[in-house]
Amino acid sequence: MRSFVRENSLSLFFGGIFLASLVGETFAGMHQFNAQQAAVGLGQLTWFQYVLSADFAVDVAENWQSEFLQFLLYLTATVWLLQRGSPESKELDKAGRETDKDQKVGRHAQKDSPSWAAAGGSRTRLYSSSLAIVMGAIFLGCWLVQSVAGWAAFNENRLQQLQDPIGWRSYLLNADFWSRTLQNWQSEFLAVGSMAVLSIYLRQRGSPESKPVGEPHTATGVEG
């Protein structure tokens, strides 16, 4: 048991703080929503009603979609794009999808390689991009949920202001949808770009996301 926890401590830690943060968000979000409702003399939601509300759904989905987009772009951009001196970049002569030998696929697969890496053909092609495909699907799914939940929350607000609701397609062109989307995207892109550049010059001893402390600034694609 102790061994299991130690060997999976990274995913357990992030899974735990994710759930704690999400639960915290339900309570903070409910109080914020109810305070806004009370200010204009409207009804309050219970915790359960708030968790099922469009207001909560759009707040969650807009953050989730941007996180999965961030990793999707980082995953695919780093196939081709390089950053001299960054541990987040491949070595400067390795841009691209690399050879089958480098990637250990088809006849270059090892005994313990995943079976679809050794299978060849469409299964290997699919498996070779499976991480990006799943990340992309989750991103698109979350973005779709954001658009629907955001549309419902936006229309709820319009009705409070004695205005007609608008259609989903109109909402996709509305500033509210793009404001929610872009405010999340810009923060993700800033964080990823900062990591790629700051890790050229700065170190975190012991982290695989950093170069070893003594590694020169010019070393590219070296992880600690």
Next chain:
Amino acid sequence: MKGRQPWVSARAGAAVAILATVSGCGSSQDTPAETAATSFYRALDTGDETGACAWLAPKTREELEKSSSKDCPNALRAETVTSPGAFRDVTVYGTMAQIRYAEETVFVTRFRSGWRVMALGCTPQAVGPYDCEIKGA
């Protein structure tokens, strides 16, 4: 009331027909949001202004009393609330709903105790929000 026949004078003749239209124009079951509006107009129709006031959102009731300097039942008696006409459709988003009738639009809002009328006698404007005869702040 902008040329429309006041509810108070329409009571005797048109009550049954109006109640039929307000209550859904043949639909078998009102949504809870519709029920609030239907109940409000039904109470007015039967001369139960106190009952009608119970279907108003607190802020709407407060504004009505403030603007008329009367308590809610007397303010409703003084108001010339007209028939909303035939039910057309209801649109619900979260804690808010818009109920469109032939003659006007009603906005209702959900409280923990149920749906209440937030604004009534509303007509669309070329630009901006609906213009409502009775509404909250």
